[in-house]
Amino acid sequence: MIAEILSTGxxxxxxxxxxxxxxxxxxxxEEAGLEVTRHSxxxxxxxxxxxxxxxxxxxxxxxxxxxxxxxxxxxxTAEAAxxxxxxxxxxxxxxxxxxxxxxxxxxxxxxxxxxxxxxLPKGSKCLxxxxxxxxxxxxxxxxxxxxxxxxxPSEMKKMLSEKVxxxxxxxxxxxxxxxLIRNISTFGLTEAAVNENLLSVIDDYPGIxxxxxxxxxxxxxxxxxxxxxxxxxxxxxxxxxxxxxNKLGNRVLSTKGEPMELAVGNLLKSRKATLAVAESxxxxxxxxxxxxxxxxxxxxxxSGVTYSNESKIKLLGVQQEVIEKHGxxxxxxxxxxAVCARRIAGAKYGLSTSGIAGPAGGTEEKPVGTxxxxxxxxxxxxxxxxxxxxxxxxxxxxxxxVTALDVLRKELLK
Numbered sequence: 001m002i003a004e005i006l007s008t009g010x011x012x013x014x015x016x017x018x019x020x021x022x023x024x025x026x027x028x029x030e031e032a033g034l035e036v037t038r039h040s041x042x043x044x045x046x047x048x049x050x051x052x053x054x055x056x057x058x059x060x061x062x063x064x065x066x067x068x069x070x071x072x073x074x075x076x077t078a079e080a081a082x083x084x085x086x087x088x089x090x091x092x093x094x095x096x097x098x099x100x101x102x103x104x105x106x107x108x109x110x111x112x113x114x115x116x117x118x119x120l121p122k123g124s125k126c127l128x129x130x131x132x133x134x135x136x137x138x139x140x141x142x143x144x145x146x147x148x149x150x151x152x153p154s155e156m157k158k159m160l161s162e163k164v165x166x167x168x169x170x171x172x173x174x175x176x177x178x179x180l181i182r183n184i185s186t187f188g189l190t191e192a193a194v195n196e197n198l199l200s201v202i203d204d205y206p207g208i209x210x211x212x213x214x215x216x217x218x219x220x221x222x223x224x225x226x227x228x229x230x231x232x233x234x235x236x237x238x239x240x241x242x243x244x245x246n247k248l249g250n251r252v253l254s255t256k257g258e259p260m261e262l263a264v265g266n267l268l269k270s271r272k273a274t275l276a277v278a279e280s281x282x283x284x285x286x287x288x289x290x291x292x293x294x295x296x297x298x299x300x301x302x303s304g305v306t307y308s309n310e311s312k313i314k315l316l317g318v319q320q321e322v323i324e325k326h327g328x329x330x331x332x333x334x335x336x337x338a339v340c341a342r343r344i345a346g347a348k349y350g351l352s353t354s355g356i357a358g359p360a361g362g363t364e365e366k367p368v369g370t371x372x373x374x375x376x377x378x379x380x381x382x383x384x385x386x387x388x389x390x391x392x393x394x395x396x397x398x399x400x401x402v403t404a405l406d407v408l409r410k411e412l413l414k
Contacts, residue, residue, distance in 0.1 A: 006052060006066070024156075045076075065149065069150050087123060091118050132152055179224070180233050186248055187402060261292060264412070279352065290405075349377055355372060371403060
């Protein structure tokens with residue numbers, strides 16, 4: 001079955017609001033066995049919305065539309081749907097009851113304008129909104145069954161899973177395609193290099209579609225498999241995944257699309273290891289990433305942002321002669337920082353960063369984009385130097401932080 005997605009609203013059309021709804025809907029519909037062929041976006045214009053609905057109705061089997069179901073004058077989706085279907089808007093008794101109950105349960109006075117949300121195209125089916133005031137509705141227009149949902153993400157997601165997917169399953173009548181997706185997160189190669197490494201996957205595994213998505217500084221590899229037999233599709237996806245892992249080696253972070261900080265956190269937890277971090281150029285970004293992971297208190301013990309040389313010496317205990325001899329941005333200084341952080345916290349591992357994020361401060365020997373990473377383990381200490389070509393300060397800080405975590409990750413994989 002072919003599916004399309006339509007988002008409405010000037011804020012989405014203009015880019016003022018990122019359309020995360022369409023991405024979520026597409027993923028859910030694909031998992032339900034539908035082939036999503038097109039995403040469309042139109043502003044708050046009655047004729048434009050009605051026109052695109054008619055177009056979709058002529059080419060898709062199922063469509064999900066979000067936005068424009070509110071009580072204000074710029075909420076035009078129900079009226080546009082009625083125009084496209086060639087029917088009138090009618091007050092739906094069930095929809096009105098749902099709206100009234102929504103406000104009474106919250107002991108709030110219902111504004112008369114909210115009655116507008118009960119005006120649905122004649123012949124449509126009201127879809128209850130369990131968490132918001134705007135009911136959705138389903139109606140067939142042309143050859144397509146449309147589901148109209150609110151634009152509020154929390155409301156849309158709940159209605160999609162509880163109201164729309166069961167309807168689609170019934171429509172499929174037990175005959176469906178299975179669509180499985182594998183999201184493999186990687187770090188250490190450019191998007192072009194990842195693509196080059198994986199060119200043979202498409203030839204070796206017919207039926208697999210390959211997609212790449214840059215989530216700076218990670219590259220995510222998407223494998224899509226589709227077919228009528230779930231077991232066959234699953235086995236094909238597993239074989240293709242194994243091929244990707246073989247070709248990319250330790251650059252793979254996760255086969256579940258997990259980011260670097262979660263991959264590192266899982267390794268630390270599984271090894272019952274603890275970590276202390278000392279940061280300079282990354283300004284606490286490494287620690288922020290790690291502590292964004294729920295349960296990070298199991299392994300993350302200490303963070304010190306020692307930006308100045310004085311703080312490195314007085315707070316961490318870095319030897320002054322090391323900084324005087326090598327400078328702040330040097331492998332030896334980074335090693336000292338990692339050793340000191342590990343000692344202060346009593347952690348199993350110490351990790352540090354010191355570098356030049358730019359845009360100024362670089363030299364011929366240490367250009368902007370240079371970062372030194374220190375790693376202290378129970379058995380040895382290591383220093384690394386990396387040079388990146390990004391001219392943007394924030395991009396440099398992000399890639400510095402992820403690079404430091406990658407140093408630790410590879411150590412934990414040994």
